[in-house]
Each structure stands twice: as structure tokens, then as C-alpha cells.
Amino acid sequence: MVDIDIAVTDDRPGRGGRRLPVHWIGVVPFLAYTAIFLILPTVIVVVGAFAGNGGGFSTENIRQLFTDVVWIGFWHSVVVSGASALIGAAVGAVLAYAVATGRPDSRFRRVVMSVCGVLAQFGGVTLAFAFIATIGGAGFITVWLQQHGIDIYANGVWLYDLPGLVLVYAYFQIPLMVLVFLPSVDGLRPQWREAAESLGSTTAGYWRMVAAPVLAPAFLGSLLLLFANAFSAYATVAALINQGGTVLPLQIGNAISSEVGSASANYAKALALLMILVVAVVMTSYALLQRRAARWLR
Amino acid sequence: MAEVATRQRHHGVNARRRRRLDVWRRVVFVVLGLFFLTPLYAMAEFTTRGNGENAPRTLDAWRQIVEYPELTGAILTSLELAAITSVVMLLLLVPTMIWVRLRLPRMRRVVEYICLLPLTIPALVLVVGLAPIYLWVTYFFGDSPLTLAFAYVVLVLPYAYRAIDSGLEAIDVPTMSEAARSLGAGWPTVMWRVVVPNIRPAILNASLLSVALVMGEFTIAQLLNYQNLQVAINLLGRANAGVSIAVALASLLLAFALLLVLSFVGGGRGARSAVEKG
Numbered sequence: 421m422v423d424i425d426i427a428v429t430d431d432r433p434g435r436g437g438r439r440l441p442v443h444w445i446g447v448v449p450f451l452a453y454t455a456i457f458l459i460l461p462t463v464i465v466v467v468g469a470f471a472g473n474g475g476g477f478s479t480e481n482i483r484q485l486f487t488d489v490v491w492i493g494f495w496h497s498v499v500v501s502g503a504s505a506l507i508g509a510a511v512g513a514v515l516a517y518a519v520a521t522g523r524p525d526s527r528f529r530r531v532v533m534s535v536c537g538v539l540a541q542f543g544g545v546t547l548a549f550a551f552i553a554t555i556g557g558a559g560f561i562t563v564w565l566q567q568h569g570i571d572i573y574a575n576g577v578w579l580y581d582l583p584g585l586v587l588v589y590a591y592f593q594i595p596l597m598v599l600v601f602l603p604s605v606d607g608l609r610p611q612w613r614e615a616a617e618s619l620g621s622t623t624a625g626y627w628r629m630v631a632a633p634v635l636a637p638a639f640l641g642s643l644l645l646l647f648a649n650a651f652s653a654y655a656t657v658a659a660l661i662n663q664g665g666t667v668l669p670l671q672i673g674n675a676i677s678s679e680v681g682s683a684s685a686n687y688a689k690a691l692a693l694l695m696i697l698v699v700a701v702v703m704t705s706y707a708l709l710q711r712r713a714a715r716w717l718r
Numbered sequence: 719m720a721e722v723a724t725r726q727r728h729h730g731v732n733a734r735r736r737r738r739l740d741v742w743r744r745v746v747f748v749v750l751g752l753f754f755l756t757p758l759y760a761m762a763e764f765t766t767r768g769n770g771e772n773a774p775r776t777l778d779a780w781r782q783i784v785e786y787p788e789l790t791g792a793i794l795t796s797l798e799l800a801a802i803t804s805v806v807m808l809l810l811l812v813p814t815m816i817w818v819r820l821r822l823p824r825m826r827r828v829v830e831y832i833c834l835l836p837l838t839i840p841a842l843v844l845v846v847g848l849a850p851i852y853l854w855v856t857y858f859f860g861d862s863p864l865t866l867a868f869a870y871v872v873l874v875l876p877y878a879y880r881a882i883d884s885g886l887e888a889i890d891v892p893t894m895s896e897a898a899r900s901l902g903a904g905w906p907t908v909m910w911r912v913v914v915p916n917i918r919p920a921i922l923n924a925s926l927l928s929v930a931l932v933m934g935e936f937t938i939a940q941l942l943n944y945q946n947l948q949v950a951i952n953l954l955g956r957a958n959a960g961v962s963i964a965v966a967l968a969s970l971l972l973a974f975a976l977l978l979v980l981s982f983v984g985g986g987r988g989a990r991s992a993v994e995k996g
Contacts (some may be wrong), residue, residue, distance in 0.1 A: 442897050449973035451812055454832050456853035457872045461847025462839055468847075511750070518746040528808055532747075538977045539754060544936045545952045546966040550757035553963055560763050561756070591757065594750070652840030655936035659952050669842055676941050677844060678825055692846040696839070 444675075465696065468689035490671065494694070495699070497651055497668040500582050511590070511604075512597020512646075513639060519598065519603040533629035536595035541556035543592050544655030551588050553570035555579055580661055588656060593646050600645055604638035604713055641709030648702040652695060666693060724754050754796040765964040768932075779960035786958075789965060792950030795863050796969075799946060800932040802867040804925040807878050810871065812921065815882055816913050820889050833879035836872055841937045844872070852942055863944040866935075873938070885920020889913075926980045930973045 474479030484490070522529055555561050555572065556579060565572055578584050608631055616626040654669040661670065672695065675688035757912045765779045784790060811833075818825045836844070848869055855865050891913060914921070936948035947969055954962035 443821045447814055447829070448824060450814040451832075453810055454872070454875075456851065457868055458832065458839075458844070458875075459846070461844050461851060464847035464850060465843060466806075480783075504932060514746060515750055518743045521743060527946060537756075538974050540968070541930070541934075542973075544934055545948045546934070546956070546970045549951070549955060549959075549963050549966050550875060554757045554760035560760050561789070592753070595754075618806050647938065654840075654842045655799055655940075656942065656946070657853055657935070658744075659955070661801060672846065675939060688846050692843045695845055699838060699843075 425426070462520050462696075465689045465692045468686045469693040471686055471689075473686070480694075481686045484687055485690055485694060490668075490691070490694075492673045493564045493666060493668045496582060496666055499651035500585050500589065500667060503586045504593050504650045505643050507590050507595050508593025508646045509601075509639065509643045512642075513601055515594065516598045516602045516605045519602060520608075524606070537551045539595040540592055540599055543579065543653060545659040547591060548656050548659035551579065551584070551591075555688075585657060585660065587666075589653070589658060593650065596649060597642055597646060600642045601638060604635055608634065632680060634687050635662045637709045638713035641713055644702050644706040644709065646698050648706070651702070652699055745793075758970075759900050761963050761967045761970075765960055765967060767908075767960065771792060779964045782958070782961045786954065786961065788945065789950050789961070792945050792947045793965070795945065796933055796947035798864060798872060799867050800929040801873060802864060803870040803932050804928045806867060806871050806872055807924065807928055808921060811875070811882055812914065812917075813877055813909055813922070816891065816909050817877075819886060820895055820908075830879065830883075833875045835875075837876045841873060841935075842941075844869070845938045846942045848938070849942065863939070863946060865938055866942070866944055866946065869942075870928075870932050870935060874924075874928040877927040877931065881923035882917065882920050883925060885917035886913075886922070887973075889916045903929055913946060923980055926976045928939065929974045930980075933969055933973055 438536075458675060466624060469481055470477055470479065474478060499549045499645065515655050519529055519532055550558075555558055557573075557577070562572060573579075612634075613626050616630050621629065657667055657669055662668075668691065672688055675691055749815045766778045768774050768778075773908060814829060818829050842879070852865070855868060858940050859865050895908045898908045903912065933947060934951065935946065940944040940949045942951070947965070951962045951966050951969075954965075
């Protein structure tokens with residue numbers, strides 16, 4: 421490949437001068453692959469959102485976003501993601517604290533962390549089916565409760581609607597919260613509590629004046645990460661809710677399926693752009709809050 | 719060691735508060751444990767139901783799996799996809815990451831950024847842009863569901879990158895390669911016979927993660943109109959819930975087993991390398 425004299429000048433990384441092009445060959449396959457299958461699709465979405473049916477610049481697809489249908493789907497998505505993020509963050513923070521107050525090197529803690537790592541990735545068709553088998557019409561909890569005179573669906577079946585979605589999402593949001601929030605809880609030093617108590621603070625005072633302010637940026641950041649996680653999830657909702665465009669991800673899915681040969685070829689791209697924008701804003705805020713939170717982790 | 723650490727950690731916390739905390743912790747673990755175990759138990763319960771009110775437990779749903787050719791075909795497709803994705807991912811990522819560390823340090827941030835990018839671009843957005851690209855993929859490679867591997871390599875990039883990066887971080891790549899080069903080894907020898915054998919656990923990690931991810935992938939396959947395991951399970955769920963939940967549970971247990979193995983392998987390696995470093 422490269423002749424051996426380059427190895428002699430190796431202690432000057434990046435100063436190859438005219439030899440630079442030879443170095444670059446090494447990253448070409450990777451850059452070419454990701455350009456085609458990662459960068460190009462993203463560009464296609466962004467450019468396509470502003471392209472007319474016959475090509476050329478057009479804001480028609482963007483204007484199509486400002487309809488009641490899209491607005492309702494978007495709003496539903498925000499509500500479901502927000503609710504599941506809030507529940508996941510609150511319960512996950514409690515679980516993280518319970519884990520953090522145990523012995524730091526115990527087998528139990530390692531098992532809990534491993535299980536959280538697995539469950540945070542768990543979603544999609546299987547998760548939807550798991551909940552259908554649990555509290556669906558013939559689910560064993562539904563049946564068991566019916567035998568005891570309790571009908572959880574007295575006011576209509578909510579599993580296949582937004583409340584059900586929140587419950588199912590909580591299943592992967594809680595473990596994700598534990599994973600991202602635990603390092604911050606571990607960062608709470610016992611000495612801070614001792615210092616607060618020696619200055620006459622109560623337990624509540626310590627939490628309000630010391631622990632809460634220290635944990636707040638990490639908690640808010642994790643909350644945002646959970647929101648983005650739920651906002652962009654498709655598989656679970658597609659398996660749970662069969663028809664209709666009740667949330668934004670389903671609308672995008674429907675738009676892709678019906679895009680071929682339809683009058684508005686770039687509608688899916690405009691919807692996808694909307695999703696990119698929301699996720700980008702949320703994830704940028706997350707990164708900023710993480711940086712703020714890292715202050716106490718040293 | 720452990721007890722000293724624990725005692726230090728809770729130094730000054732009086733015994734009564736500690737007891738109350740322990741009761742509270744146990745309640746948290748039991749309640750949440752039930753929440754997480756119930757749906758898994760429900761799947762097992764559902765797939766072993768007999769026909770009728772008080773019918774005995776039966777494994778019929780599990781036996782019927784083989785009677786659905788589209789299901790067994792999809793299982794095979796997903797396994798093949800998992801293998802292809804892992805191989806392509808390794809061929810693409812390992813040489814690039816070693817090369818960048820050795821010869822192009824300035825590119826390291828760029829490669830890292832690209833690899834982590836799929837975390838912020840949802841698969842759902844990616845598939846919108848991939849649809850036109852797949853017209854070309856179909857043109858060149860035929861209309862096989864195995865072409866999904868092209869997209870899956872991108873999906874697994876962030877996880878594979880982190881696994882391999884931590885493996886490379888734990889060894890001294892420049893010194894190793896200088897030693898090998900000074901003994902007359904060419905770059906291919908440095909990569910495949912010097913560096914790669916030293917990051918074998920990281921490569922295993924990256925592969926297992928890829929397999930788990932591909933086995934559970936639904937979004938891209940469904941929206942590009944290809945049948946993989948999850949798409950087949952979803953379709954069959956409408957016709958025969960018992961069988962499809964049985965397969966779902968089986969694929970889930972496979973993924974759990976893979977990831978649990980991985981987290982223990984990874985944890986052990988991490989702990990060891992920390993000791994070596996410290």
C-alpha cells in the first residue's frame with residue numbers, strides 16, 4: 421500500500437503535505453458508504469421538502485403541513501411523548517436513586533443495569549404484543565380483573581389509543597432514564613449531605629437546597645432525551661395502532677406508503693423535516709444541559 | 719474492599735434512616751420488577767393457552783411455528799441480514815477506525831460524528847430519504863430483502879462504533895503498529911494480525927449488538943416493503959396471535975440472551991482494563 425519511508429515520519433501526524441492524498445484513501449470506503457446511505461437520505465429529505473412535484477423550489481409541501489390533520493397528529497405526538505417522558509423520568513429517577521443507594525459494586529446493581537440496558541432497547545412489535553397479551557381484550561390481567569368484577573375498559577378500550585401508547589412507552593422510557601440519570605445520582609456526594617446537616621439542614625432542606633439544584637440540569641436533559649426517544653418511535657405505535665394517522669410517526673409512515681405515484685410526492689419529506697426539526701432542537705438542548713450537568717460529575 | 723466503600727459512602731447516615739431507606743428500596747424494586755415482568759409473563763401465558771375456557775396448557779402455538787412458511791422464511795431472512803450486517807459493519811468500521819487512529823488523527827472527530835449521527839436522525843426519517851435510493855439499490859442488486867443490510871449497517875453504526883472505540887482505547891495502537899512496522903510488517907498485517915486480535919472482545923460486542931438490533935428491526939423493512947422477522951410477526955399477529963406472540967417471545971429471548979451475555983462480557987473487560995490503566 422504505502423511505501424515504508426512514511427512510517428519514519430509518523431511522529432508528525434497530519435503533516436504529510438503532498439502525501440496527504442495517499443492517507444485519505446483509507447477513509448474513502450467509509451465516507452463513500454455513509455455518504456450514500458446516511459448523508460444522502462438526509463439531504464433528500466431536506467431538499468425534497470422544498471421541491472415541487474416537477475422539480476424546482478416550492479413551498480407547497482411545507483404549506484401542506486399547516487392543516488388540521490397534521491396539527492392534530494403533531495399535537496398527539498407531543499402529548500404522548502411528553503407524558504411518557506414525564507412518567508419515565510419521574511419513575512426512572514426514583515429507580516436510579518434506589519439503585520444508587522445500594523452497594524456500588526454489588527451483583528444486584530450489575531444485574532439491574534444490564535436489564536435496564538436491554539429493556540431500554542426493547543420496543544416495536546414485540547413490546548406492543550406483550551402489552552396486548554397483558555391488558556388486551558383477552559389479556560390475562562384483563563380477564564383476571566373481569567373475574568373479580570373490575571372492567572378496566574368500562575369507558576372504552578384505551579390500550580390502542582393514546583393512553584395505551586403512554587403506558588407501553590413507559591416500558592422502555594423508565595430503563596432508559598435509569599441509564600442516563602444514574603451517573604448524576606452517583607455524583608451526589610454523601611459529604612454534601614453531611615455538610616448540610618452539620619449546618620442544621622433537615623432532610624427536606626437538603627433535597628430542596630442541595631440535591632435538587634445539582635440534579636436539575638441532568639434531570640431536565642434526560643427528560644428531553646426521553647421525549648425525543650418517544651417522539652421518533654415508529655415500530656411500537658405501528659404495531660399497536662393499526663389504522664389512521666393519529667400521531668406524527670404514523671402520518672409519515674402512511675405518507676411513504678402512499679407516496680408512489682401520488683399527486684404530492686414530497687409530502688412525506690415535509691413531514692419528516694418537521695420531525696427532524698423537533699428532534700434536532702430537543703437533542704441540542706439535551707447536549708447543552710448535559711454539559712451543564714457534567715460540572716458536578718468530576 | 720466493598721464493605722469499606724459502602725461504609726464510607728454511608729458514613730454518618732444513622733441506622734434508623736438506613737433501615738427506612740432499605741424498606742423503601744425494596745418496595746421500589748418489587749413494584750417496578752412486577753411492572754417489567756408482567757408483560758413478559760403474559761406472553762408466555764398467552765402462547766400456552768388451550769382452546770376454550772378451562773382447557774389445559776398446550777404448546778400448540780410453538781409447534782405451529784414451522785407450519786407458516788412465510789414465518790420461517792422471515793426468520794431465515796433476519797438471521798442472514800444479521801450476519802451480513804455484522805460482516806459489512808466490521809469490514810467498513812474496523813479498518814477505517816484503525817487507519818484514522820494511526821494516520822489521520824484529524825479525521826477522528828469527523829468519523830465519530832458520522833458514526834453517532836444515526837442517533838439523532840430517527841430511522842423513520844432515514845427511511846423517507848432511503849426510499850428513492852432503494853430504487854437504485856433494487857436496480858443494481860435485485861429486489862431481495864437482503865438489500866436491507868445496506869440500511870442496517872447505518873443503523874448499527876453508533877453502537878458498533880462505541881464498542882470498537884472502547885476496544886481501541888484500551889490498547890496502545892500506535893506503539894503496536896510501530897513495533898510491527900519496524901519489524902517489516904505491511905499495513906494489512908498490522909491491521910489484521912496485530913491490532914484486530916487485540917480488540918477481539920470489542921469486535922464480538924459490536925457484532926452481538928448488531929445482531930440484536932437487526933433481529934428487532936421493523937421500521938425500515940416495513941416501510942420499504944420487505945419481509946423480515948418483525949414484519950412477518952406483525953402480519954401474522956392479525957391471523958394467529960398465539961403463534962406470532964410465540965415467535966415474538968422467542969426472538970425477544972434471543973435478543974435478551976445476546977445483550978445480557980454482552981453486558982457481562984463488556985463489564986468484565988471494562989473492569990479489567992480500568993485496573994490495568996489505574
